[in-house]
Amino acid sequence: MAAAGGPGSASVDPLCAGTLAADREAATSRLLELVDRIDQLPPAAVRDAEERRRAEELLRRARSLRRRFLARHVEQVYAELTDGLTRHPRLERLAALAAERFPGLVPGPERLAAEGALRQSDKEGWEVDLGIFFHAVFSSRAAGSHLLRTMLRPTPAALAALPEYRRTGRADLKVATVTRQDGVASLELCNDAYLNAEDDAAVEALETGTDLVLLDEASHVGVLRGAAMSHAAYRGQRVFSAGINLTHLYHGRISFLGFFLRREAGYINKFVKGLCLDEAADDRWGPEADKPWVAAVDSFAIGGGMQILPTMDRVVAADDAWFSLPAMEEGLIPGLANLRLPGLTGGRLARDLILWGRRLRAGDPAAALVCDEAVPADRMDGAVRRAAEHLANPAVPANRRALGLAEEPFDLFRHYMAVYALEQSRRLYSADLVANLERTWISRAAGRTEGGRR
Secondary structure (H helix, E strand, O other), X not given: OOOOOOOOHHHOOOOOXXXXXXXXXXXXXXXXXXXXXXXXXXXXXXXXXXXXXHHHHHHHHHHHHHHHHHHHHHHHHHHHHOOOOOOOOOHHHHHHHHHHHOOOOOOOHHHHHHHHOOOHHHOOOOHHHHHHHHHHHHHOHHHHHHHHHHHOOOOHHHHHHHHHHHHHOEEEOOOEEEEEEOOEEEEEEOOHHHOOOEOHHHHHHHHHHHHHHHHOOOOOEEEEEEOEEOOHHHEOOEOOEOOEOHHHHHOOOOOHHHHHHHHHHOHHHHHHHOEOOOOOOOOOOXXXXXXXXXXXXXXXXXXXXXXXXXXXXEEEEEOOOEEEOOHXXXXXXXXXXXXXXXXXXXXXXXXXXXXXXXXXXXXXXHHHHOOOEEEOHHHHHHHHHHHHHHHOOOOHHHHHHHHHHHHOOHHHHHHHHHHHHHHHHHHHOOHHHHHHHHHHHHOOHHHOOOOOOO
């Protein structure tokens, strides 16, 4: 067998069957060689058929090696990156540390930034290698549980904004606001230019706002709602969510870590599990800061908006609102809907929604499985207030924690996140997704909203 990096090494991968020290040297040397050979090819957007074939083969070899290396050593790798599980790097920082200490294992920040400037169709697809890495991390109970608890910690931005929010009861987070009144904290998405579609900036703002609601002792219930829009088709009307910002996705500005993984492991998981405030928390951890949530659905909850609804303790919708999961049209996995929806709707309706794109209207009988109450639009404020007042009962938090144990055990969530990380990273760079963006959303832009939907 040829030595890694020597003559003939292009067709021979290290066995990854030894110690971390031995396999690390062999694997990183081989990975750097493969990455360098990919870099020597023309950019992905201008390759001819033979160059594309060579790139695909080099990527296949590198990804096979990464998976084998991580399958054997991920817990030791994670322990090194977190100083024996005593530090708590979030997703982006963890990936940067892995790129620094295990060269070639994952793309570094500079490579990701350069690729982030390209359209989705022109990218190499280095984020798939992040999917491989986080699949391995989440597949490990020790590493995955530690990372998920890390992602349940308050963000630095929230901690910085907390004193002023406690004092005034209001925080302006640019594309979201938080307002406290009479013990109820309202978190409103205000991405007006895109009909409240979500992008990286919206995810960051929503996580900061969620942290403020959960950390503030003066409120007992959170309300999630969309702000009123200025768009001509919905001027003056509230809109809950238009899902993912497909315009940004087409232009390559939706990131795998900052949007897809952060969204699920960050603010949406905090709706379900609350915050983890104990640095020494282990598998016996229980939420230290959690609150019941009401979703107020005006106009529509598309895609990511509908994905949120199973995490809410009460869903109140205007009777003219509608819900949909256009996952098949987009070519993506609809977050954790595949895990959470069947428990609410049953498997048949869940498949109808996810695989067939069925649209539910708030007044439909089947909509009662995802929406607790449908009221005339002009009565939404009162209905939402009554729901929040009911959930302010002191016995609610303990009961919702017990329900959460039955509905979504921590290890089940972790295992889903492992599968989701790998499969969603692949979906982002699939030929059908790019074709869908070109055909379904961008080529028909003249008849669509700024967010890429009608």
